[in-house]
Amino acid sequence: MADQFDLECRDVVKNFGQFTAVDQVSLTIPQGSFFSILGPSGCGKTTLLRMLAGFLEPSGGDILIKGKSVLGVAPNRRPVNMVFQHLALFPMMNVADNVAYGLRRRGVDRATIKSRVSETLARVGLPDAGPKQINQLSGGQKQRIAIARCLVLEPAVLLLDEPLGALDLKLREHMKVELKQLQHEIGTTFVYITHDQSEALVMSDQVAVMNAGRFEQVGTPQELYYRPQTPFVAGFVGESNRWQGRIETIADGRATIRLQSGGVIYAAADQFGMSGQTVGQEVDVFVRPEAISLERQGQGTTNEPGLNHMQGRVENLLFNGAASSVQLKELATGHDMNVALPQTGAFADIRPGDILDLGWKADQTKCFPAVATKAASQTDEAIA
Amino acid sequence: MSTPNPTGSVAGNGLKLGVLLMATPLLLWLVLLVLLPHIDLLMVSLRERISYGKYEFSFVNYIEFFTEPLYWNTYVRTATMSILATALTLLIGFPVAYYIAKVMRGRAKNVLFLLCLIPFWVSELVRTFGWMILLRESGVVSHFLQWAGLVDGPVEMLYNDVTIMVGLVYTSMLFMVVPLVSVLDSLDDSLIEAGYDLGGNAFTVTRDIVIPHAMPGIASGCIVVFMLTLGNYLTPTLLGGKSSLWFTDQIYTQFITRFNWETGSAFGFLLLVLSSFIVWLGLKLSRQTLSDTVG
Amino acid sequence: MIPSIPQSRYAKGLYGAYVALFFVYLAAPLVVVGVFAFNNSLFPSMPWEGATLNWFLGDKDPYIGIFHDEALLRSVGTSAFVACWVTVLSISVGTCNAFLFERGKFPGKNLLYMVAISPLVIPGVILGISILVFSNAVANGVENVFGWEWDFLRPGLFLVILGQFAFITTITTLIISARLRKFDITLEEAALNLGATRFDAIRTITIPFLKPALIGAAIVSFLMSFENFNTTLMLVGSDAPLTIAMFDRLKQGSTPVLNALSLLLMVVSGVLALLSVFAQRDRREKGAP
Numbered sequence: 001m002a003d004q005f006d007l008e009c010r011d012v013v014k015n016f017g018q019f020t021a022v023d024q025v026s027l028t029i030p031q032g033s034f035f036s037i038l039g040p041s042g043c044g045k046t047t048l049l050r051m052l053a054g055f056l057e058p059s060g061g062d063i064l065i066k067g068k069s070v071l072g073v074a075p076n077r078r079p080v081n082m083v084f085q086h087l088a089l090f091p092m093m094n095v096a097d098n099v100a101y102g103l104r105r106r107g108v109d110r111a112t113i114k115s116r117v118s119e120t121l122a123r124v125g126l127p128d129a130g131p132k133q134i135n136q137l138s139g140g141q142k143q144r145i146a147i148a149r150c151l152v153l154e155p156a157v158l159l160l161d162e163p164l165g166a167l168d169l170k171l172r173e174h175m176k177v178e179l180k181q182l183q184h185e186i187g188t189t190f191v192y193i194t195h196d197q198s199e200a201l202v203m204s205d206q207v208a209v210m211n212a213g214r215f216e217q218v219g220t221p222q223e224l225y226y227r228p229q230t231p232f233v234a235g236f237v238g239e240s241n242r243w244q245g246r247i248e249t250i251a252d253g254r255a256t257i258r259l260q261s262g263g264v265i266y267a268a269a270d271q272f273g274m275s276g277q278t279v280g281q282e283v284d285v286f287v288r289p290e291a292i293s294l295e296r297q298g299q300g301t302t303n304e305p306g307l308n309h310m311q312g313r314v315e316n317l318l319f320n321g322a323a324s325s326v327q328l329k330e331l332a333t334g335h336d337m338n339v340a341l342p343q344t345g346a347f348a349d350i351r352p353g354d355i356l357d358l359g360w361k362a363d364q365t366k367c368f369p370a371v372a373t374k375a376a377s378q379t380d381e382a383i384a
Numbered sequence: 385m386s387t388p389n390p391t392g393s394v395a396g397n398g399l400k401l402g403v404l405l406m407a408t409p410l411l412l413w414l415v416l417l418v419l420l421p422h423i424d425l426l427m428v429s430l431r432e433r434i435s436y437g438k439y440e441f442s443f444v445n446y447i448e449f450f451t452e453p454l455y456w457n458t459y460v461r462t463a464t465m466s467i468l469a470t471a472l473t474l475l476i477g478f479p480v481a482y483y484i485a486k487v488m489r490g491r492a493k494n495v496l497f498l499l500c501l502i503p504f505w506v507s508e509l510v511r512t513f514g515w516m517i518l519l520r521e522s523g524v525v526s527h528f529l530q531w532a533g534l535v536d537g538p539v540e541m542l543y544n545d546v547t548i549m550v551g552l553v554y555t556s557m558l559f560m561v562v563p564l565v566s567v568l569d570s571l572d573d574s575l576i577e578a579g580y581d582l583g584g585n586a587f588t589v590t591r592d593i594v595i596p597h598a599m600p601g602i603a604s605g606c607i608v609v610f611m612l613t614l615g616n617y618l619t620p621t622l623l624g625g626k627s628s629l630w631f632t633d634q635i636y637t638q639f640i641t642r643f644n645w646e647t648g649s650a651f652g653f654l655l656l657v658l659s660s661f662i663v664w665l666g667l668k669l670s671r672q673t674l675s676d677t678v679g
Numbered sequence: 680m681i682p683s684i685p686q687s688r689y690a691k692g693l694y695g696a697y698v699a700l701f702f703v704y705l706a707a708p709l710v711v712v713g714v715f716a717f718n719n720s721l722f723p724s725m726p727w728e729g730a731t732l733n734w735f736l737g738d739k740d741p742y743i744g745i746f747h748d749e750a751l752l753r754s755v756g757t758s759a760f761v762a763c764w765v766t767v768l769s770i771s772v773g774t775c776n777a778f779l780f781e782r783g784k785f786p787g788k789n790l791l792y793m794v795a796i797s798p799l800v801i802p803g804v805i806l807g808i809s810i811l812v813f814s815n816a817v818a819n820g821v822e823n824v825f826g827w828e829w830d831f832l833r834p835g836l837f838l839v840i841l842g843q844f845a846f847i848t849t850i851t852t853l854i855i856s857a858r859l860r861k862f863d864i865t866l867e868e869a870a871l872n873l874g875a876t877r878f879d880a881i882r883t884i885t886i887p888f889l890k891p892a893l894i895g896a897a898i899v900s901f902l903m904s905f906e907n908f909n910t911t912l913m914l915v916g917s918d919a920p921l922t923i924a925m926f927d928r929l930k931q932g933s934t935p936v937l938n939a940l941s942l943l944l945m946v947v948s949g950v951l952a953l954l955s956v957f958a959q960r961d962r963r964e965k966g967a968p
Contacts, residue, residue: 053868506906
C-alpha cells in the first residue's frame with residue numbers, strides 16, 4: 001500500500017529546545033500530484049520541508065519516500081531535490097554546468113551528461129540557455145533553470161520552497177500558471193510551500209493548511225475555500241467578515257446566533273455537529289464578502305425568513321477592477337464589513353455615506369465553536 | 385521563515401570533527417607565535433643576569449627605564465609624535481577620502497582610489513628613499529630652492545622632526561584613506577541631502593551626519609596608523625638620523641648592538657603596553673570595539 | 680559637499696586643488712626614485728648628469744647595474760623565497776580560520792577571535808623580538824636537555840618566515856572571512872541536495888566562491904612579506920632579504936643601483952596591481968556576486 005505514495009510523513013515532530021516547530025504532522029502524497037503546504041510565516045512549513053530534504057532530522061515520527069524510511073539518510077543520498085527560496089543557482093557556473101552539477105556528482109559520463117542537460121533544458125523551454133551565465137537570465141528563466149537542475153536527476157519528489165517569492169507580481173502570476181503546466185507535463189510529484197494562498201489555490205491538487213506546527217486541514221483548494229474545517233482555515237484562506245456570538249436557538253435546520261455586538265445572524269444548522277446541546281455555545285462566525293448581495297436602500301429586499309439582512313453605511317470604495325469591494329459600517333452594531341462589488345459595475349456610482357441593504361443566505365454563514373483567545377489572536381495576525 | 389536554530393542542521397553535526405581539525409593550525413599559530421612569545425618576553429624582561437647562564441627575578445630593567453631620562457624621554461617623545469602623526473594623517477586624509485567617496489563619480493573615482501593605493505605596492509623603504517632624495521642637502525628640493533633664488537646655499541632638510549613627521553604621515557596615509565573611503569562610500573547621499581534640506585550647512589552636516597557615520601572608519605584608520613607609527617623603525621631612522629630618538633631604535637640597540645635582551649625585552653613590553661593602552665583609549669573614546677574596527 | 684548640492688566655484692576649485700596637491704605629495708617620492716635610476720652620477724642626488732642605463736645594465740665597477748649586482752639579486756631571491764612560504768602558509772591557515780570563525784560554534788570563540796586579530800595591534804618590532812626571545816629559549820632548552828642543536832630556531836630565514844606568518848595570517852583571515860560571510864549557505868545546501876558530498880560541496884561551490892578573496896589575500900600577503908622590514912629586522916640571520924639588504928646599502932650611501940631596483944619593483948607590483956584589478960573586473964562582468 002505504502003508505495004502508492006511518493007512521500008509519506010507519520011507523526012513527524014521537530015523540537016528546537018522548548019519550542020515545537022512541527023507537531024505530529026502526518027501526510028501522504030500520491031504519485032504525480034501537486035501538493036502545497038500553505039501557512040503563515042513561522043508556522044513550521046520550512047522546517048518540515050527541510051526535514052523532507054534531510055537538512056534537519058525529525059525529533060520524532062517517520063518520513064518515507066517511495067515507501068522507504070529516509071531517517072538518517074544524508075541529504076545528498078535522498079531521492080528528493082529542492083528548489084530553494086532564492087533558487088541557490090551557482091553563480092560561478094554557467095547554466096549548463098548548473099544543470100549538470102548533480103549528474104557530475106553521480107559520476108555520469110560526459111556524453112550522457114551533455115545529452116541529458118540539453119534534453120532537460122529543452123523540456124523547460126530554454127534549449128539555448130546552456131552557455132549563458134546565471135546573471136544573464138531573467139527572473140522567470142532562473143526559476144526554470146533551478147527546476148531543470150533538479151529534474152535532470154529525476155527525483156521522486158521535487159520540493160519547492162516559496163520559489164516565486166522574489167519575483168514581481170506580474171511574473172509571479174505568469175509563473176504560477178507555468179509551474180502548474182510544467183508539473184502536469186512531467187508528472188513529477190511537487191511539494192510546494194508558500195504563505196501565498198493564491199499560489200497554493202491556483203496550482204495545487206491538494207493543499208495542507210499549516211498553523212503553529214500542525215496541519216489544520218488537508219484538501220483540494222475548493223474544499224478549503226468552501227468547506228473550511230477550522231476557524232483558522234476559514235480566516236486564512238480567502239477573505240471573510242467575522243463576528244463573535246452565541247447560539248441562541250436551533251430550529252428548522254437553522255441556527256440563530258446572537259452577536260456580541262448586538263444583532264442576529266442565521267446559519268445553517270448542519271455545521272460542526274450542531275444540535276440541541278450546542279445551544280448557548282460561543283461561536284466564531286465567518287461570511288465571505290462575495291456571498292453577500294447588495295441592494296440600494298429600500299429596493300426590493302424581501303424579508304424572506306432565514307435570509308440574513310443588514311444595513312450598512314459606505315465608508316470606502318476599494319476599486320480594484322474585477323476584485324473591487326466596498327467597506328461598510330453596519331448600522332445597528334457599528335461592525336466593519338467588507339462586501340465584494342458585482343463585476344457588472346452596477347454599483348460603480350456609490351459614494352461614502354450611502355446606505356446599502358445587505359443580504360445572504362443562511363447556508364453561506366460558517367460558524368465554528370469559539371477558540372481560545374490566544375489562538376484567535378494568532379488567526380488575526382495571520383490575516384493581517 | 386524563522387526557525388530558532390537555522391544552522392542546527394544535520395550537516396552541522398558532521399562539523400564537530402572538522403572544527404577540531406581546523407582549530408589545530410589556529411591554535412598552533414596563536415599559542416606558539418603570539419601568546420607564548422609574549423609571555424616569554426615578559427618573563428625575560430623580569431630577570432637580571434647575574435653571571436653567564438644565571439638569572440634572578442628582578443625589576444632592574446624597568447627601574448633602569450624609569451631612572452634613565454634618555455629612555456624615558458624617548459618613550460614619551462615617540463608616543464607624542466605618534467599621536468601627532470595620527471592626527472595629521474586624519475586631518476589631511478579625511479578631505480581626500482571624502483572627495484574620492486562623495487564628490488567623484490564612476491570611473492574617475494575608481495582610478496583615484498587606486499592611485500591612493502599605489503604607495504602600498506611600493507615598499508616603505510623605497511618611499512623613504514624617495515624622501516631622502518628629495519630632501520637631502522644635495523637633493524631635489526634644495527636645488528629647486530637655490531635655482532628659484534629663495535636660498536643662497538644648499539639646505540639640509542633631513543634629520544629634523546618636521547621631516548620625520550612628513551615621512552610618517554606619508555607612510556601611514558594609505559591606512560587612513562582606505563577605511564575612510566569605504567566607510568564614506570557607504571553613506572547614503574540622500575542623508576546629506578536631507579541634512580541640507582532640513583536647513584543644515586556644510587559645517588553642521590559634516591559635524592552631525594558625516595563624521596558620526598564615518599566614526600568606525602576614523603577609529604580603525606587611527607588605530608592602525610598609530611600602531612604603525614609607534615612601531616615604525618625605518619622612517620625615523622633614515623629621515624631622522626641620529627637625532628630621531630625613536631623608541632624602536634632603543635629596542636634595536638639593546639637587542640642587536642648591546643645584546644642586552646633583558647632590558648630590550650622590558651622596553652619591548654613597555655612599548656606594547658603603551659600601544660595597547662592608547663588603542664584601548666581610542667576605542668573607548670570613539671565607542672568602537674576592536675572586532676568592529678578591523679572586521 | 681556632494682555634486683547634487685550647489686557650491687561656489689571658488690570653494691569647488693579650492694577643494695579640487697587640495698586633492699590635486701595631495702596626489703602630488705603622494706607621487707613625488709616615487710617619481711623621484713624612478714627618475715634618478717637614469718641619472719649618470721654615482722649618487723642618487725642632484726645635479727642631473729644626463730641619462731644612462733648603467734644602473735640597470737652596467738658591469739664595470741663602480742657602475743654596476745642591478746642585473747650584475749649579485750648581492751642584491753640574491754637578496755631578491757631570498758625575499759621571494761620567504762614571501763612564497765609566507766603566502767602559502769598564511770593562506771592555508773587563514774582559510775581554515777575563516778571557516779572556523781564564520782561557521783564553527785565552540786566555546787571561547789570570541790576570545791579566540793580577539794587573540795587572532797591581536798597581531799594587528801602589536802608593533803612589528805615587538806612581534807619580532809618576542810619570537811626571537813621565545814625561539815631562542817626553546818632552542819637553548821632543547822640543547823640543554825637533549826643536547827640537540829636546533830639551528831633553525833636561531834635567527835635566520837625560518838624565523839623570518841614564522842615572524843611574518845604570525846601577523847600576515849591575521850590579515851588573510853580577515854580578508855577570507857569577509858568573503859565567506861557573504862556566501863549564501865543555501866548554495867552549499869543546494870549542492871548537497873543535488874547529491875554532492877560535504878567535501879565536494881566545499882570543493883566545487885565554496886572554494887570557487889572564495890577564489891577572488893584567496894587571490895587577493897595571496898597578493899596582499901606576498902607583498903606584505905616582500906616589503907616587511909620591522910619584524911624581519913629582528914629575526915634575520917646571515918641571508919638578508921631585500922629590504923634588509925637595501926637598508927644596509929642606504930645607510931652606507933649607495934649608487935643609484937638602488938633606484939634602478941626600486942623602479943623595477945614598482946613596475947612589477949604595478950603590473951601585479953593592474954592584473955588583480957582586471958581579474959576582478961572581468962569577474963564582475965561575468966557576474967559573480
